[in-house]
Amino acid sequence: MDIKQKLQIWLNTSIVSGIFCLVVAILLIFNFWQVSSHNPLESEALNVLVERLSQEPRNDELKQEIRNLDLLARKAYFNSQWQVKTGTYLLLFGAIIFAIALRFYTTLKSKIEQPGQQVENEQLARVLSQKWLIWFGAGVLVLAVTASFFTVDHLESYSATSAEQTEKPEGTPEENIQVVQVKKDVPEKQETVEEEPNTTENKENIEQEKVVQPSPELVKEEVVTTQPKVQQPSVNAPSDRDIKNNSNSFRGAFGNGVSTATNIPVSWDVANGQNVKWKTTLPKHGYNSPVIWGDKVFLTGADQQGQELYCLDKNSGKMLWVGQATNVPGAPEKPPKVTEDTGLAAPSVTTDGNYVVAIFGTGTIICFDMEGNKVWARNLGVPDNHYGHSSSLLTYANKIFVQYDTNRGSKVMALFISSGETIWETKRTSNISWASPVLAEVAGKKQLVLTADPNVAGYDIDTGKELWSVDCMMGEVGPSVAFGEGLVFASNEYARLVAIDPTTSEIKWEDDEYLPEVASPVVTNGLLFIATSYGVLVCYDALNGEKQWEEEYNAGFYGSPVIAENKLFALDMDGIMHILEVSRDAKVIGTPELGEEGFTTPAFANGIIIVRGNQNLFCFGN
Amino acid sequence: MKKTTYIFLAFLFLLTTFTSFSQEQRFPKPEFETGYVQPSPETPEPRTASMELVDVAILLLVISLASYFAIRRRSRTGILGLTLFTLLYFGFYRNGCICSIGAIQNITLAFTDPTYAISISALLFFLIPLIYTLLFGRTFCAGACPLGAIQDLVIIQPISIPRWLRKTLGIIPFIYLGLAVLYAATGTDFIICRYDPFIGIFRMDAEFHMVILGIAFLLMGMFVARPYCRFLCPYGVLLNWMSRFSKWHLSITPSKCIQCKLCTTSCPFDAIDFPIQEKPANSRSNVRKFILYALLIPVWMVAGSFVGMKLHKNLAKAHPDVYLAELLISQPELIHDEDNIDVQTFMASGKPLEALIEEAKAKREDFYMGSIILGAFIGLVIGSTIMNQVVFRRREIYQPNRADCFSCGRCMDYCPVEK
Structure with a gap:
């Protein structure tokens, strides 16, 4: 077998495996579209039946109908999953053949290399590298510091809020309670009270007011x-x-x-x-x-x-x-x-x-x-x-x-x-x-x-x-x-x-x-x-x-x-x-x-x- | 068939592979009681210890063969065969796990967490490539790394990357390594594994963004050879260091270089150093620069430490405790989100939010010192890389750059010199 025949074989193999990959890929794309656009559990027909079931909870025939539809949807789903998996392996297989054929083809076609030219002046490249490294290093550090300033520190904010909550009652009330002078003309009696206030009860309340401080043994x-x-x-x-x-x-x-x-x-x-x-x-x-x-x-x-x-x-x-x-x-x-x-x-x-x-x-x-x-x-x-x-x-x-x-x-x-x-x-x-x-x-x-x-x-x-x-x-x-x-x-x-x-x-x-x-x-x-x-x-x-x-x-x-x-x-x-x-x-x-x-x-x-x-x-x- | 057609077909292949990945979705349980008993979820058994040792033995065999093909047999075909085997075995069969790159994190965690017992296979996967690199150069990259293998096979039309860009992007693996070590040491995450761009392809299953990332790397890899290995791989940093001191390293020519220059364009990774025989014109200025850059290294380190200190709260947000605590503080309504597994697991534990917050704060303290060290390390890397740019070494022949060379053996095929 001469080199031309070998080249032809690998070329044909590449084309066939390439077309195979293409077909499988298209089928996979189609399958993907189908699975994404038809969620079996969001089937309109199924939803309608389920809706009906909520109105007729004892309708056994309806239940059976839903079961059948549900089963069908599940079968379709898992069938589609099988297709995806099988298709993926087929595609992988085709791709490997394609890669191998392509590699052999290019190897056989390779020509004698020409001596390469050194296009990069090393000294200049080194100078450029120094500049870029300095800029890159400085940039990384500056970016990192900047990022640190944009951090939302939830842990600290939680501590602050908790401290605020616990400290407030013990802190100086003058600092956080806005005390406004009560108007002197606050009515002592209610306009709509139909009966005279019970003075005894009022007294009790005043007494309670006096003893609002708990006795130490109760605390x-x-x-x-x-x-x-x-x-x-x-x-x-x-x-x-x-x-x-x-x-x-x-x-x-x-x-x-x-x-x-x-x-x-x-x-x-x-x-x-x-x-x-x-x-x-x-x-x-x-x-x-x-x-x-x-x-x-x-x-x-x-x-x-x-x-x-x-x-x-x-x-x-x-x-x-x-x-x-x-x-x-x-x-x-x-x-x-x-x-x-x-x-x-x-x-x-x-x-x-x-x-x-x-x-x-x-x-x-x-x-x-x-x-x-x-x-x-x-x-x-x-x-x-x-x-x-x-x-x-x-x-x-x-x-x-x-x-x-x-x-x-x-x-x-x-x-x-x-x-x-x-x-x-x-x-x-x-x-x-x-x-x-x-x-x-x-x-x-x-x-x-x-x-x-x-x-x-x-x-x-x-x-x-x-x-x-x-x-x-x-x-x-x-x-x-x-x-x-x-x-x-x-x-x-x-x-x-x-x-x-x-x-x-x-x-x-x-x-x-x-x-x-x-x-x-x-x-x-x-x-x-x-x-x-x-x-x-x-x-x-x-x-x-x-x-x-x-x-x-x-x-x-x-x-x-x-x-x-x-x-x-x-x-x-x-x-x-x-x-x-x-x-x-x-x-x-x-x-x-x-x-x-x-x-x-x-x-x-x-x-x-x-x-x-x-x-x-x-x-x-x- | 033109190369553009290949590229188109390869792109189509990648695109369609992606569509198959994204079709994985959850399916709810049936709505009706049918007598069917829902099986309880089972955790897959870990790989048996004996099989793990088989993996180690295979790694040992592959890396030994790669070293043999690179240095003794000088066979690019042999290395290519190993690349294919590695891709199939460590990549598709073993699903990309365990790998030496990720083992960095196991080692780190074993040092920082006394309760974590590292497996012998993880330890060997970490050490064997380093030892082999110290002896034979980066033959692990050549034939035993599945991530390198998948990228190596898609190289179609590599372009040369200018030195300034290579050196600048070359800082990224150090940053990635530092972050990976920090996150592993604090028990946060194994980010190398989580963000492995090819794992989704090996496993035929991945999250959407990871599939996109994998495809992007492969597409880029057609023109920029092995982009992950050169500009991201954290294990590559260690291999780079080891390879500089390798006892036996692949050489382009088996005998005396005849300066034919045929090999100059053979390396898709720009890892061939050209001869430098003349002194630089402004050598005195270079000496001054060298001293200046050397003196600036501590400045870079202090600046990096400061940045690390400032950034430790941001970095700590990736830790699960800190993340959950902040989530529950900022969105307390999530307590009742039954779909949020993290929140529901926490709620089921019966632990009060205050306890979680205390744990999160303690974890953030760990990040404080870790971030300062990380910052200083990055500063050191930047400073010393800049300094290295003014160091000239005389070279007589075309030779592989020991640090950057993956020992793939491509250049050997171009050399007309016989042994």
């Missing part, structure tokens, strides 16, 4: 107390009766969901204005619920640009004043990341008739007097909360109670309502939560009851000392507790519903059939009500846990059910208010609608109910 390691350094303005705290006659916090008086208001409308029609006293749109959105004191209604709203507290006239819905949460020491320049379904204004405000206090997702807590003058503001440290902070505030006996359960630690604090100074702060062993504090009267004394993963616990309102704790919760706890019949009721989705005796820390009964995700339970007259996020309203016997009735609706509940005039008011997410009689039978009284979505909890005053829809604030009254 454990986890209880951190701060000595107030600013003179507290002498303002009378409202009596229990004042509080009950208003709806001063999230879920009304004491945060317990039961109102004493009367003459509440059970029907309205937004479209034709029937029983609609007023309707107004708030400047900024928020998932917080309305709070009422006297003739004033309070809510908050927030967006990326700012956080605001709104005061509206209860009778007309007109905006009386807007409090801006600006220039707050320690507040972040940029709000933290929160999810859309929580926002920066999820916590409801609280008021004692002298002051109104709001907290936002930025950790800023701000206090105004009833005329809209800012009294104080501080930042508690940006809450590390992946949805957004949502625990509402609660006030009692001149104190503001803040449940601050975050990813970076949990605590409960009491602040002076008049100055914002920390009275006590107790570290909690629980995980992050979204529930709000509730006041319960146990053995004749008020205590603060909080729920979170893993425990439900009671705290002394004067010292912050943990009085009892029961490990019974789990998950992301959103619903607050309910207190009634001497029992604390706590529940959470994927956990359980428990009835705890706070005097013995004993779980009286528990159930896990219907569990709420966001809406808090409410208890009255021996009956407990649970509203789930999947649209089931359930009534239990509060004492033994026996289910009395259940009602299923199209939409779930995020707003908590509340009681007024022995009626249950539960606003579902479609904006339908389900009004039922508080009884052992499910007796529907009415189902008036807002005409828009609803995620909040209504507030009551005599003759009216105020409901925050997703767009508007409504006041309904007979």
Whole structure:
């Protein structure tokens, strides 16, 4: 065989193997396109069938049809995978043959080399190398130093924030608390109080004010107390009766969901204005619920640009004043990341008739007097909360109670309502939560009851000392507790519903059939009500846990059910208010609608109910 | 058939190979209960110790044969055969692991982590090529390295790289070696293995960016011969040092060089030193420069140390603890991301975030000193490389540059001199 024949053979081999590679490659590209563009699990036909199955869950024929289609899709997928793998090996084989043939071909065709010319002057090349090496070396070092200045040091920033959070209560309050002189004309009596304040109770409150400093023997390691350094303005705290006659916090008086208001409308029609006293749109959105004191209604709203507290006239819905949460020491320049379904204004405000206090997702807590003058503001440290902070505030006996359960630690604090100074702060062993504090009267004394993963616990309102704790919760706890019949009721989705005796820390009964995700339970007259996020309203016997009735609706509940005039008011997410009689039978009284979505909890005053829809604030009254 | 056609076909081959890699994807479990029991994932058994020794024996055999072909037989064909074998065995059959390049990291970790037990095969894979290089030059690169083999086979039209560019890019392997040692010593990662551009091709499976990187190296390798070996390989740094002192090294001519210049263009790696018989014209100036550059070496080292110190926080971000801690601080919502395996594993451990942060801070302290040393090392390399540019050595004949020569034997074929 002469060289020409050899050349021809290797050339032909190269061409054949090259064409082979080309064909396999094209097939592989086609296969790749097919696999990428036809995800078997995103088949439209399959999705349609699955959608149908959700409407007809017991349709066995449909299930079989889906199974068959699913199997077909899987077969196609794995067949395609086999093709890819086989094709790859074929391509590799072809490429090796191609490379070998090409190499032999070029070797046979090679000619006698000509002596090469030295084209590079070595001395000049060396000089050039020196320059380039110097520039390169300097460039690398400069670039590296520059890069170091653009590093975001999260570890240090975390330490700084943590230090800020722990140091703030112990630091000098003058540095981080903005104290504004309270107007002297703060009304000592409430305009809308229908009965004379109970002077005995007021005295008790004043007494409590005097003994806010815990006795040393009560202070454990986890209880951190701060000595107030600013003179507290002498303002009378409202009596229990004042509080009950208003709806001063999230879920009304004491945060317990039961109102004493009367003459509440059970029907309205937004479209034709029937029983609609007023309707107004708030400047900024928020998932917080309305709070009422006297003739004033309070809510908050927030967006990326700012956080605001709104005061509206209860009778007309007109905006009386807007409090801006600006220039707050320690507040972040940029709000933290929160999810859309929580926002920066999820916590409801609280008021004692002298002051109104709001907290936002930025950790800023701000206090105004009833005329809209800012009294104080501080930042508690940006809450590390992946949805957004949502625990509402609660006030009692001149104190503001803040449940601050975050990813970076949990605590409960009491602040002076008049100055914002920390009275006590107790570290909690629980995980992050979204529930709000509730006041319960146990053995004749008020205590603060909080729920979170893993425990439900009671705290002394004067010292912050943990009085009892029961490990019974789990998950992301959103619903607050309910207190009634001497029992604390706590529940959470994927956990359980428990009835705890706070005097013995004993779980009286528990159930896990219907569990709420966001809406808090409410208890009255021996009956407990649970509203789930999947649209089931359930009534239990509060004492033994026996289910009395259940009602299923199209939409779930995020707003908590509340009681007024022995009626249950539960606003579902479609904006339908389900009004039922508080009884052992499910007796529907009415189902008036807002005409828009609803995620909040209504507030009551005599003759009216105020409901925050997703767009508007409504006041309904007979 | 023109060479451009070959290039086109080779490119097409690489492109289509890539498409096959990118088709690997996960497939979710079936939605319905069919009675099928999902098998629990199994961890593949490690290679048995005896088979690991077989690998060592094969390496020993291949590198011995490569040395024999390069120095005694002077057979380019023999070396080419070994290259093909290495590609198939250490590359495609052994999937590119274990390799001597990555063994640097095992050695480093064995020195810094008393709990880490290095396997005898990793130790031998690290040492054998170095010893052979000290004796015979870089014959490991010639025939026993799978990464070198795959690049060697795609050289089609090599171009000559000017000296300034070779020397400048020649700094990169030192930086890579320093980083690899730092990351291995701190238990961060084996970056040489993670960013091995050819591993995806050997295993027929890789992440998208690594496939692209592998293809890019092979495409570049058609014109810039062995780009990874020359401008990136960290093990090449050690081999380069060893080869300078090699006792027997491949020579272009088997006898006396007749200065025919036929070999001058034979080396695709620009590793042939040409004769220099005359002194440089400005030798006094060179002496002054030499002294200046020598004195500047400590300055380079101090500057490098400073840069290392400033950069230690950036470098530490690659450590899993530091990365996870910073991730959870900057994006706390990820705690609930069920698809994030790192986060979910941490959450399942029950360890508080504070503990993780403390560990991350401690690890960053380790990086502080390590980065300073790394910076000083890079400064030393830059300073001494600059200094070397003014050192002239007289040469009478055309000869391989011992440091850069891969002992591939191409030049031998061009030499008309018989023994």
